[in-house]
Amino acid sequence: MMALAGMKWCAPLVLALGMALPAAAAPVGEVMPTPEAVQLLNRMARAPQDVSYQGVYIHQFPDHMEAVRVVHVRDGSFDAERRESLDGSAREYLRLGDQVSLYMPDGAPNVLDRHHANKLFPRQLPDQPEQLLAGYQIRLVGRERVAGFDTDIYDLEPKDKLRFLHRFWVHPDTGLTLKAAMFGTKRELIDLQVFSQLQMGAVNRRLLKPSHPLKPVPVEANPVNTVFADRQLEIRVAPQGFQLLRQIQRPMPGHDKPVTHQLYGDGLVTVSVFLEPFDSKVALGPSDQGMVNLYTRQVGPYLVTVLGEVPPETAFAFATLYQWRAR
Amino acid sequence: MKEKLSALLDSELTAQECDAVLSAMQADPALHADWQQWHLVGDVLKQEHPILSPDFMSRFSERLAAEPIVIAPVAHRRKRDILRRAIAPVSVAASVAFVSMVGWQAYRGAAQTPASVQTTAQAAVNGQVQPMVAQAGNNPRLRAYLAAHRIDNGNVFASQDVMAVSYQEAPAR
Structure with a gap:
């Protein structure tokens, strides 16, 4: 309740601030030059790790949608994240540093891969995001309000026919992604994740307390043999x-x-x-x-x-x- | 008239011709029955969706009423002119009406289908007719692969239902 009240109070202030600040350097509609693109991607990849936030986001699939509550606390070296599904079966995810624990009534996976264990919205960019520029180019396409915040909209356009268009709504002050979408070849929506309510800044650690019995899941860190046995x-x-x-x-x-x-x-x-x-x-x-x-x-x-x-x-x-x- | 109906089915008619065939269909119940059965045969052949059940329409109405607000990205929304604003509710109503009509026809069609139509169509499916792009949904092997792919995507929250369905078919691991 406190958080909600704080949110209400904060939003107009942040909004006003956002409008007063100068816009991003790259003009709307042009492909971003590589150095700027690298800078932006790194900022977007770092933000969900550095910013403390809590809120609710919606994950929309072509055929159904789910709401998830997420809490991320970053305080010096302390880095923890808790997620809880609000729709459908009760599921919960808790990450303390690199240790992931899950509650899944349908049976949790036995092991998670290091590459993906902590890549949930809004942290889906890889740790070395420059690699994305091999397949995509970035364009600032506009501005829009998301969850009460002004955001810059960036398209990651495929450079070839082998991938889809990805779009990110990025909070300019923090670099946090507030909305992310993937579109098909006919520009139809394939996947969408968006905050419907969000509070950035100091987050109470008590919100990390799990509400289900969690089971630790080992995260595979060792490089896996990628050579197929049959050389023919x-x-x-x-x-x-x-x-x-x-x-x-x-x-x-x-x-x-x-x-x-x-x-x-x-x-x-x-x-x-x-x-x-x-x-x-x-x-x-x-x-x-x-x-x-x-x-x-x-x-x-x-x-x-x-x-x-x-x-x-x-x-x-x-x-x-x-x-x-x-x- | 049947050729016209067939052309309508294949979306080969102009707008005026469409209107003519539709009104003819309204006047002639036999033509209407043909229309439903051809669709049913098409549905069975294409297997794009399950054959609609007789109570499809009532369930559809219930779910439409209970539908949550869909959150979709609004791409570069430009200022809409007054005309478009005025038309929007009308077009929404028209869409609902269209879906309702299609649903109702499917309902009528399913309710009145002679068993022979379904058997013939099913036989055709079992024969040489092969759809160009197969649907993986009813293939247990591909479903298991989809589930494995999703696990490795690392998104523990996504597609739990799909995963659950796939694992139900799997023998004890």
Whole structure:
């Protein structure tokens, strides 16, 4: 209640401040030069780590939406974050430094990957955000109010046909992302995360107290072997901007042996590739499921299945990275 | 008239022709029944969505009434002129009316379908007809892959429902 009252009182003040401050350096509508872009990306990546905030954000998918309460406290070296789902099943996430604990009635994952364990909104940018400039260019496209704050709107435009348009609404004073959206090839909304209520600045640590019995989840930090055992399967270099992040052996329903799962990422989206023995019963070619595009292909004795929140061209491009070398 | 109806189904008619066929359909119940059954056959063949249940319309109305405000990004909103403002409510009403009509037709169609239509269409699906882009939703193998992909995305809050569904099909791990 206190927080709400404070919020009400603060918002007009911050709003007025925001308007009085000079606008960002880059003019609206032009592609941002690289040095400025790097500076902006680093600021956007640092802000959610450095700023203490608490609020509620909405995550909108094409078919449903969820509200999540989030609290982040940064005080010197103390860095903690708590999230709680407000819609649907009760889920909770607590991060103290690098240690993540979860409460998930449906069963929590056994292990989280270091690359992704702390990449939840508004902290979805990678720690080395310059890598994004390999696949995207940045443009300031306008200004808009979000959760009572004035924001600058930046588009991360794909440089090729292999990715989607991402848009970020950034609070100019702190660099915190207040709203983030991904659009499909027809500019349709694929994914949206937006604060509906937000308070930045000092946050009471008591708000970090979990409301469910949490279970610690180990976060994998060791670099995973990314070499596929069968050298006859040639794996070409991923498209510009994408990197092979990890490779794991994953037990799968309907398979006696684990399936090899390779995960690629370009800093904003990930592409999964599954490698398994060829099965003639499986339908080959493109398919889709909501915002995810898939491509299945036979490569020598293997079945390669690619999927991700990427255009169909990308799924196909990744499928063709895999080539069989006849002896 | 049936050719006209077929053309309407394929969106090949001009606006005036559309109006003509629609009013003809209103006057002729047989034509209307054809229209519903062709749609039903199309639905079964394309498998783009499940066949609508007979109580679709009542449930649709309930859910429309309970619909929360959708939060969507407003891209570069320009100043709207007065005309567009005036038209907006009308077009919303028109959309609702259109959806209602489609829903009602589907309801009528589903309620009146002779079983033979469905069996024939289903047989066609089982035969050579292959959709160009398959839907992964009803494929347990791809669903498991989707779930694995989402876990590795690290977004523990997203798509729990999808993950839960996928794991229900999985045998004990």
